[in-house]
Amino acid sequence: MKSLGEVLIQRGPFSEIVIGNSAIVRAMLESGVKVVTSYPGSPTPEIAEAINSIPKDKNPLYFEFSTNEKVALELAFGAAVNGYTSCVFFKSVGMNVVADSFVQLSMMEIPGGMVIVTGDDPGANSSQNEQDNRHYARLSYTPIFEPKDAQEVYEMFKKAVEYSRKLRSPVVLRLTTHTAHFKQKVSFGVYEPSPTGEPLFDPNANGPYIPIAQNVPVMKRRALEKLLRWQEISENYAFLQGNGSDVGIITAGLPYLSLLDVLGESAKKVDILRLGMVYPLPRKAISEFLRKHKVVKILEELDNFIEEKVKAIAYEERIDVEIVGKTDIEDWIGEYTPEKVYSVMSKFSPELVRKVEKPVKFVRVVNRPPQLCPGCGHRPVFYVLSKLLREKDISVADIGCHTLGFLEPYKVGQILLSMGHSTGTASGLSMFNKDRKVVAFLGDSTFFHAGLPGIINAVFNKHNFTLVVMENGTTAMTGHQDHPGKAIKIRQILEAIGVKHIWEVDTYQQDKLEEILKTALETPEFNVVIAKHPCMLKFTRERRRKGIIKVPQMKVTNRCTLAGVCITKFACPSFQRADDGSIFVHEDLCIGDGSCMVVCPSGALEFEKIETGGGAK
Known part of the structure; x- marks a missing residue:
């Protein structure tokens, strides 16, 4: 059986069942993309996995995870102005990080072509909000393609590259969580490896590239002229499903598929205009659609981005039509799954829709709140701090696995904005604060991504x-x-930036960890504790790849007094209560790390011996 990477580099044409994120990589190969950059974030990491699955000696793509999204975008931009087709991808809130440079791109001539893939997250499945990145496109005069499924992800990426090269302009391909992970049989074209050409950067022929006062009007005018050309292109991506009805629906992306599920046979009773480009909108197609209908429903996830522009077109063209957009707050929230679309559409026209029932299986589902993995090195930090911090003290969370310290039983980390915010926010919370101690958290990846400016500011x-x-x-x-x-x-x-008080400690050394954290909290200056321990999930996965499956696990001996510290305060999920109230270690969860042993007040925890063919080990 071929690996994903071997499948993706077949010469083709062929068809294969893949997700949208994998289909993008095949589109990159067929389109002659040379440079790909990213900062990891759901729902887009599988793009990187697909790229890295290609054998190195056959992979024409230069790929890197940059230190943050802004650097990734700037590297891709640099490659593209040098004549090499590039792509940068990141999650929804990554657009905030790139914004300072992204808003300049449309004013630049980009000979190689450049595609920005944003993974928006309706439903906030893996993000701190439901940010709608279509607004950034309007802000920056940048066109957006929005596919409905994996086949269109592939096709629209290729078209985005084609038009980007032709107009020397950036293009956004907007995925959502469902389109990124949409799985279907995708029909691919032909892949012909192409050599890497010579650098083309010529500021005299393609400039100006310096947006100072005298150049900005010229550069902005060029961006707006290109936007008019993108407007013409968008007319080719207005897909009409017409039945001569008085009722019309305008939609885009995945909500279109949910709409078809909800309408069922009623799909023959309405006209649907599906938009493949959501900025700029196809004004001509929309105007014609509005003129042919008495009432038009706008169905879109998140904000009323399309609705506002459609209403503006109707007003400017003096079209007499009733336009129904979002009708209440709930329409602005969540993924437009079939169940959600049923709720939205039933308020518009209940006679058109049929309820989409989920298959019901009568099984007992145990509540599983998010939690740190067994053996996680973050757990001892939160356990110790939950003992050291007073109720009035303040703890500032950041983005990462350690955000889960906010949950029971630790309740450490009371406020969160964005990646790397913790040092700046903690600085503000510490001001005029004589008696309340302030502690902030930062992951090591976030330290390099966005943490350094706040630390430098604190120093x-x-x-x-x-x-x-x-x-x-x-x-x-x-x-x-x-x-x-x-x-x-x-x-x-x-040390280089002047932090005077720095401690390093392995978090499994809990006595030392507690001593250091106590000293740090009493130190009347900015100070840093580097709490170190390898990610145990990564560690155990690597062991499994090496064939090491069985590890020494913990067991609860008869010395247990049922104090329950392992469950209620240390909260390792490996510890469970039996029906009779006794405590046992779940063998499928325990990884045998031993970090729990020091927290048991009765010393009831021991390593279980592994029986091998040669006897006890």
């Missing part, structure tokens, strides 16, 4: 709080991607 302006850097050696939350910590030591950077 320079002499803010007083404790920063705990949770170092586990990987970008764990999004799938164990590498980060610069492999080559650059965090302590050396902290």
